[in-house]
Amino acid sequence: MKGINDILKDRILQTFRAVQSEEKWKVCVVDSKSMKILSAACKLANLFEMDIVSIDNIDKPRQSHPKLEAIYILTPCLDSIQRLVNDFSKSEGPMYxxxxxxxxxxxxxSLFSDMNRRVTEAGVAKYIRALKEIFVDFLAVDSATYTTDYSFQTPANFFTCFGTTEYNRAEEDLKDIAKQLLAVCAVLGENPMIRYHRPLDLEGVENRYLPSKLAKALQSELDEFVRQNPEFPPSRDPPVGPATMFILDRTIDSCSPFLHELTYQAMMNDLLNLENNGTKYSYEYNEEESGVTTTVRKDVVLDESDNVFVEVRHLYIQEAIDKLTTEFRELIGKGGIAKTGDSLKDLNAMKDVVARLPQYQEMKAKYGVHLDIAQKCIDIFTQQELRSIVELEQDLACGETHDGHTLKNIVDRMTPLLDDPYIRQVNMGKAYSDG
Known part of the structure; x- marks a missing residue:
């Protein structure tokens, strides 16, 4: 079954294929937001295969290509519309x-009317060959995850929905999120039944109606979309019923953000210095060639093109290590790769064996990085006393011990951890928040 990232990728590439152009080579013009959508869904090579010779950002100064047709992928906003009009109303002639x-x-x-007015007044309607809405306004993180927040590191929607009255723009943001969720439904070909969480109606609870408001806004968007597209959703063979979309807010599980997660991918992001939103990892290893050992630094991308990563990312860390070591032993056993007497008792020993295999580049690339990641996670887990912290967090979050007994001596358990200078403050901060 295709993941949402592949479905979105197919939809975007089909958009390029459907363009009726007189010329073979074309320019793709994006704005900063739509560029994030394309980058998350496609690789540059995918776009170049669509006969795209250049990807230009409409928000920045660009070289004109008056002999090439342009495919614009734009956010529906006034800024991008005005820049589109400016591209074809320059005194020196159109850019494309x-x-x-x-x-x-x-x-x-209102936005369509405004665009029509600007295009007419500038006299550029003759340059616009097609105008379409493709409904791709969200970011596909992986095969089963998407987000409507383009900032990642600064989740603006959280503050505008749950912030103080001065910064609260919940109604406006919910409308935008509903439009983006409509795009998710359009890409998946689903007109779902919507179910939402209704938090307890306690006085003073900030924005306790957010899930219901978002559900109603999305239902309104879907109803209008179906009205304009009577054949949506597309039929399936064999027929299946509608999907169900659950809309929840963080109040349904407020503790999880403050707990250490011990699955492989979560520990990577929590404990290691990863770049590009947790997808880029840099590590060093020793490579032996002709009796000479050299230290090599390598950057790797951790995404769904790495099948080893896909298999272990959601496993509990010990299960991930067991799987990595078992598969590694099977590989070197089948190939007769390891030297007689090689000890493969731990991850470091396996890394050393991998480093001596210049003729097995693919296997090195697949397993070397994950052996390194797993070892570093375990080292930090041990050095930072995370086992004690995790057990304390779980007890505090659940209000009882793992065997159902009443909590006792919490302060006595916390004090030595708080006093330990080698434990990161952020780690104890999680336990303290739970308490």
């Missing part, structure tokens, strides 16, 4: 031969 314009989401009535 013509424009095939695609918006990542729906243009509401």
């Amino acid at each position: 031969k013509c424009a095939h314009v695609h918006f990542t989401g729906a243009l509401d009535g």
Whole structure:
């Protein structure tokens, strides 16, 4: 079964294939937000295979290509619309031969009217060959995960929905999120039944109606989309019933963000210095060639093209290590790779064996990085006394011990951990928050 990232990728590439162009080579023009969508869903090579010779950001100064047609992938907003109009109303002539314009989401009535006015007044309508809404306004993180928050490191929606009155723009943000969730449904070909969480109606609870408001906003968007597209959702063979979408807020599980997660991918992101939102990892290993050992530094991308990562990312760390070591032993056993007397008792020994295998580059790339990651996670877990911290966190979060007994001596358990200078403050901060 295809994941949401592959489905989104197919939809975007089909958009390029569907362009009726007089020329073979074309330019792709994006804005900063739509560029994030393309980057998350496709590789540059995918776009170049669509006969794209250049990817230009409409928000920045660009070289003109008056002999090439342009495929615009734009966010439906006034800034991008005005820049589109400016591209074809310059005194020195249009930047491109013509424009095939695609918006990542729906243009509401007022925005469409404003765009029509600007295009007409500037006299650039003759350059616009096509105008479509492709509904791809979300980021696909992996095969089963997507987000409507483009900032990742600074989740702006959290503060505007749950912040103080001065910064609260919940109604406005919920409408935007509903439009993005509509794009998710359109890409998946689903008109789902919507179920939402209703938090307890306690006075003073900030924005306790958010899930119901978002559910109603999304239902309104879906109803309008189905009205304009009577054949949606597409039929399936064999027929299946509608999917169900659950809309929840953090109040349904407020403790999880403050707990250490002990699965492989979660520990990587929590304990190691990863870049690019947890997908880029740098490590060093020793490589032996002709009797000479050299230290090599390598950057790797941890995504779904790495089948080893896909298999272990959601496993409990010990299960992930067991799987890595078992598969590694099977590989070297089948190939007769390890030297007689090689000890493979721990991860470091396995890393040393991998380093001596210049003729097995693919296996080195697949297992070397994950053996290194697993070993570093275990080292930090031990050095930072995380076992004691995790057990304390779980007891505090559950209100009882793992065997159902009443909590006792909590302060006595916390004090030596708080006094230990080698334990990171962020680790104890989690336990303290739970308490």
